Amino acid sequence: MSHPVISVENLSKAYRLGHKEEVPDTITGAAKNILMAPWRNFRHLRSHSITDAEGGEDDTLWALKDVSFEINQGDVVGIIGRNGAGKSTLLKVLSRITEPTSGRAVIRGRVSSLLEVGTGFHPELSGRDNIYMNGTILGMTKREIDRKFDEIVDFSGVEKFLDTPTKRYSSGMQVRLAFAVAAHLEPEILIVDEVLAVGDFDFQEKCLRKMQDVSSSGRTVIFVSHNLAAIGTLCSRAIVLSKGAIQASGTVSDSIEEYLSGSRTKISGHSVRCGEKQVFVVSSEEREIHRKCEEALSFKLQFQTPDPIENPSCGFIIYDKSNAPVVGGSSKFQRQSSGGCSNTWKLTCDLGHLPLSPGNYTVSIWLGTLNHDLAKAANFFDITIDDTDPFNCGFAVPKSWGNLFWRGNWHFEADSIAAAQK
Amino acid sequence: MSTIADTTESVAAGASRPAGSEPEHVTIIEARKGLQLFDWKELVAYRDLFRFLIWRQIKVRYAQSAIGIGWAVIQPLFSMVLFTIVFGRLAKIDSDGVPYALFSLAALLPWTYFSNAISDGVASLVSEANMLRKIYFPRLLLPLSAVVAKLVDFGIAAVMMVLLMIYYQHLPGPEILILPLLIVLMVVTASGVSVWLTALAVQYRDVKHAMTFLIQLGMYASPVVYPTSLIPEKFQLLYALNPMVGVIEGYRSALLGSQPIPWSLLAVGTASASVLMLTGLAFFRSKEKVFADVA
Numbered sequence: 001m002s003h004p005v006i007s008v009e010n011l012s013k014a015y016r017l018g019h020k021e022e023v024p025d026t027i028t029g030a031a032k033n034i035l036m037a038p039w040r041n042f043r044h045l046r047s048h049s050i051t052d053a054e055g056g057e058d059d060t061l062w063a064l065k066d067v068s069f070e071i072n073q074g075d076v077v078g079i080i081g082r083n084g085a086g087k088s089t090l091l092k093v094l095s096r097i098t099e100p101t102s103g104r105a106v107i108r109g110r111v112s113s114l115l116e117v118g119t120g121f122h123p124e125l126s127g128r129d130n131i132y133m134n135g136t137i138l139g140m141t142k143r144e145i146d147r148k149f150d151e152i153v154d155f156s157g158v159e160k161f162l163d164t165p166t167k168r169y170s171s172g173m174q175v176r177l178a179f180a181v182a183a184h185l186e187p188e189i190l191i192v193d194e195v196l197a198v199g200d201f202d203f204q205e206k207c208l209r210k211m212q213d214v215s216s217s218g219r220t221v222i223f224v225s226h227n228l229a230a231i232g233t234l235c236s237r238a239i240v241l242s243k244g245a246i247q248a249s250g251t252v253s254d255s256i257e258e259y260l261s262g263s264r265t266k267i268s269g270h271s272v273r274c275g276e277k278q279v280f281v282v283s284s285e286e287r288e289i290h291r292k293c294e295e296a297l298s299f300k301l302q303f304q305t306p307d308p309i310e311n312p313s314c315g316f317i318i319y320d321k322s323n324a325p326v327v328g329g330s331s332k333f334q335r336q337s338s339g340g341c342s343n344t345w346k347l348t349c350d351l352g353h354l355p356l357s358p359g360n361y362t363v364s365i366w367l368g369t370l371n372h373d374l375a376k377a378a379n380f381f382d383i384t385i386d387d388t389d390p391f392n393c394g395f396a397v398p399k400s401w402g403n404l405f406w407r408g409n410w411h412f413e414a415d416s417i418a419a420a421q422k
Numbered sequence: 423m424s425t426i427a428d429t430t431e432s433v434a435a436g437a438s439r440p441a442g443s444e445p446e447h448v449t450i451i452e453a454r455k456g457l458q459l460f461d462w463k464e465l466v467a468y469r470d471l472f473r474f475l476i477w478r479q480i481k482v483r484y485a486q487s488a489i490g491i492g493w494a495v496i497q498p499l500f501s502m503v504l505f506t507i508v509f510g511r512l513a514k515i516d517s518d519g520v521p522y523a524l525f526s527l528a529a530l531l532p533w534t535y536f537s538n539a540i541s542d543g544v545a546s547l548v549s550e551a552n553m554l555r556k557i558y559f560p561r562l563l564l565p566l567s568a569v570v571a572k573l574v575d576f577g578i579a580a581v582m583m584v585l586l587m588i589y590y591q592h593l594p595g596p597e598i599l600i601l602p603l604l605i606v607l608m609v610v611t612a613s614g615v616s617v618w619l620t621a622l623a624v625q626y627r628d629v630k631h632a633m634t635f636l637i638q639l640g641m642y643a644s645p646v647v648y649p650t651s652l653i654p655e656k657f658q659l660l661y662a663l664n665p666m667v668g669v670i671e672g673y674r675s676a677l678l679g680s681q682p683i684p685w686s687l688l689a690v691g692t693a694s695a696s697v698l699m700l701t702g703l704a705f706f707r708s709k710e711k712v713f714a715d716v717a
Contacts, residue, residue: 092714093451097558097714098711098714099453101453104452105450107448107451108447108448113558115556116557119552119553120553122478124486125482129481133474136470137471137557
């Protein structure tokens with residue numbers, strides 16, 4: 001029943017690094033360009049026939065390379081990837097700001113793209129005027145804005161200053177007004193870039209809530225963010241881009257896992273280099289920890305330092321699968337000293353019955369002395385908490401309850417007096 | 423009234439049709455090939471934005487200025503006074519038998535419009551470069567809105583012309599009826615030149631630097647301070663390839679009645695303005711795709 005509303009086939013976008021050739025900045029450059037054109041065209045054609053398949057002359061950067069995917073009606077798709085992976089280029093191509101070099105994309109439905117809040121705002125214009133300006137640029141008609149005007153003003157909370165030029169607004173007010181306009185778009189397909197990165201915490205919360213509303217109303221959303229937690233809660237699917245190509249595509253949790261595994265620090269031979277020369281050898285027999293919920297959790301490791309040290313200390317942070325920290329601790333803060341002086345140490349950290357909810361976690365560790373940092377190792381341990389019924393009650397702990405399952409002391413009492421009064 | 427709303431309705435209607443039938447609003451994104459002028463349907467769909475862009479230009483232009491809209495009068499007025507003294511009194515240039523002040527203002531009216539419209543049009547895309555990188559809309563709207571917005575200044579200057587005609591007790595003849603046609607030709611010429619120069623200016627900032635100089639050259643290449651009758655007869659049609667020649671002489675004929683309507687100048691001018699406009703649109707279209715990357 002759901003046919004793809006967006007289908008992208010072999011989409012590629014190349015940028016020239018030595019842009020001078022293609023796009024001269026001056027008339028002299030252009031004149032030279034014209035004189036050199038036959039030679040360049042020849043070279044260009046030749047290079048096409050040789051390297052087309054492998055993709056690339058030296059001065060060509062493929063921001064996107066053969067990207068294909070389909071998005072169905074009502075999907076909320078997150079796009080993740082490191083800086084320079086091609087996320088923004090993909091959005092720019094899909095929102096028609098720039099043309100692809102090859103390939104095609106077919107979009108069925110009315111698109112609004114939100115690559116920035118407040119596009120077209122003019123500082124000299126009043127708030128009222130800017131609502132109309134920004135709204136029409138985002139693709140609304142005047143009639144639509146007329147209809148939603150009061151709602152927009154309410155949402156922005158700047159009604160007192162509607163007739164003041166926006167240059168006299170505080171930056172927070174400007175952003176609120178701009179977002180209020182964007183929030184009242186009603187496209188069939190919404191394309192959103194990292195616009196949530198601006199603004200304070202409250203504002204980001206508001207944005208996320210609005211995005212949730214949009215996505216739950218059955219509209220199709222494409223959402224780029226570095227905020228994996230936001231992607232995790234909002235999106236049903238995710239696409240991982242890496243160097244202009246699709247690295248993974250699938251359910252949001254699989255994609256995030258794939259993305260994080262790509263960025264995991266590989267500790268070769270379990271050694272951690274720190275500073276100029278010092279090499280710390282850190283090792284552990286059990287780096288992949290499997291536990292049930294509420295089962296005792298501990299980790300063990302050995303480490304060697306080049307020089308003997310006194311009072312080693314260790315810290316840890318446990319991250320969930322969207323890389324948000326869950327809990328951390330440090331022996332340094334607890335002022336736990338250890339006797340002796342050595343260059344080889346064995347460490348056991350007992351976390352007791354840490355009630356992690358079912359799921360996958362990673363542990364980053366820090367090693368040092370009371371006064372110095374010695375080494376850090378990100379993602380040193382993997383913890384998997386099984387989601388089988390831990391309490392033998394016939395239910396698994398829902399993942400949506402957060403990362404910790406807290407065992408409270410519940411106390412119910414039948415209120416017989418109140419019942420009698422009724 | 424609203425095309426976009428209509429489209430949405432047809433999409434809704436499409437959804438109720440059997441599966442497999444396509445909704446109306448389909449966008450295909452791919453590398454463009456070949457020659458295209460412009461997407462008429464798209465321009466219609468964005469007409470609200472066009473209106474707001476024009477209105478923004480008008481509103482912003484004289485914000486925080488003491489004289490405000492008075493600047494639209496000052497520029498042609500002072501040029502007229504200067505020209506009347508220098509060219510009318512000192513150089514004693516022939517003015518077809520009408521007072522030189524009227525003679526020059528009738529030309530300054532279209533010329534001031536033309537020069538301001540193209541310099542605003544050229545600046546429009548470069549100054550809105552940030553907008554180009556963040557959102558899609560038909561880029562053509564930017565230079566066109568600048569050109570249309572300048573008509574407000576033109577209207578104000580026209581009032582000044584009427585006052586001056588009353589002062590000299592100069593009544594226009596039946597030639598005045600051709601005025602709407604002249605205004606259309608003037609706007610088309612300004613649009614054609616703007617579209618060409620804008621597309622060039624996004625890539626080559628040289629255009630921006632050359633503008634003041636080009637406009638000055640253009641003024642002497644058009645019959646602003648002198649009548650076309652000073653040009654030798656055999657060169658007049660060649661001279662009329664500059665569409666502003668026909669426009670300016672047309673204004674003089676329509677407002678001052680000092681000469682019959684210059685049909686041949688207008689015909690040549692219309693032809694070259696059309697060529698300018700059509701090639702300009704095609705050039706703009708071919709450059710449009712790199713705007714966001716080079717702006």
